[in-house]
Amino acid sequence: MARTVTRSHKTLVTVLAWMVGLAIFFPILWTILTSFKTEAEAIASPPSFLAFEWTLENYGDVHERSNYFRHFWNSVVISLGSTLLGLLIAIPAAWAMAFVPGKQTKNVLMWMLSTKMLPPVGVLIPIYLIFRDYGLLDTLSGLVIVLTLINLPIIIWMLYTYFKEIPGEILEAARMDGATLAAEIIHVLTPMALPGIASTLLLNIILAWNEAFWTLNLTAAKAAPLTAFIASYSSPEGLFYAKLSAASTMAIAPILIMGWFSQKQLVRGLTFGAVK
């Protein structure tokens, strides 16, 4: 920028930006802080910000109350399972559409996207009944199937936009040199596609981890991931702010960290290339 930015202007903007940023982040910070308080201190008036007796007992209590780690594990299985399965199905499709585009490629891509626009309540009842009849309600495999399908369009689209950026000439050159299709995929395409695949993986784990329509409607106790486990705090008994905070902190921490790494992909993944 050629315009000179005065130091005082930059200071002013910096102070303002930090104040707004901290205000937006504050509910998360407050949740983390409250998770280290006792229940009495969590509702104390006036609330103490840092000067309280730090305790870890909430984390133990949350686990004792309802086997926290099982729900955590369910979340891991569901988000990782559905993402990996989705990638397995989507990589060949995205590869083919990016490198062997045909007349129908655009239509196929747009149609795939349109399935993402279908509101989940439109198919809730049949899915629920099918799951009930085939014993898939409250099972991890059932949720993996549903989350794979609802995120498949996003996975294909993200991969497609990444694959599209790989110059096709390199593949042609490899083919000229006599590389087989398998060799082409393993030695040429994979190394170049890996960053895109990793970003897609990251964003989809986040989306699946936080998915809260199907996970709430299709699980009871056994296969409930963290979204559903946290929801059980909506009918509280007694003092529970500190425990709610501890459970929440553990539920959001891993995804918050992954999310910060994937902020660039977020725009790309969720706007389907409409904003770059």
Place this chain on the structure above:
Amino acid sequence: MATIHSRTAARFMISPSVLLLLGWMLIPLSLTVYFSFLRYNLLMPGMEEWTGWTNYQYFLTDPAFFEALTNTLLLVGGVLFITIIGGTGLGLLLNQPIWGQGIVRILVIAPFFVMPTVSALVWKNMFMNPVNGLFAHAAKFLGLAPYDFFGQAPLLSIILIVAWQWLPFATLILLTALQSLDQEQLEAAEMDGASTLSRFIYIVLPHLARAITVVILIQTIFLLSIFAEILVTTNGGPGYASTNITFLVYAQSLLQFDVGGGSAGGIIAVILANIVAIFLMRMIGKNLEV
């Protein structure tokens, strides 16, 4: 230069995705359409019978439907209003040189990664609770009467929570768009004596128009299906005061076991979403070069 051989291979590679998505869309959706014409209650199995348009008639004349429709529009409109204005402001702020820009960005984006049930319960209990919430403490400190957010304004409270979750998305996209703004054009306008406001209205805003449209369309698709936030805070109540279409269909079918009525509602939700989807698809399609 695709050969016939590679085209066959390509088709083979695409077909699993196509078949799965086709099955996922077609089978349940046609079942929903079918159910919507049946009198079908889960509590009375084997009593299903064809009733024609009765379910639609019943659903569309139910006062709850209009309340839910109004709530849906208020929820979507309210969140869009807050996130577009807030996101534009934040985008403009973060697009300037500041110390620690990366960290501020991270702070602003964070709410997007918080799962819906967590943000709803944290806001409801630890901030908006009229006795123990932080806002109540703040009101007491200022000598004011604490406001009972969920008692007085359940829908508005949900709008505020959802807006907090989606503000990062709007900010991030508008910031991305701002970064591609031609600085020379701005400088030229400044040298010609254009005020900050007119520069914003005549240069920045038109440049953002496309990104704002994308934010509106994509958020609308997601906001029409808000569910978890309502389930864990108000359960749609009091009465139907915070029930949206998504929640109404859920309540009708999985709480009252009225599969026929719920299915009719589901189809209405699909039609509503499609109206938005058509515009969104057109925008994305224009940008897509195969």
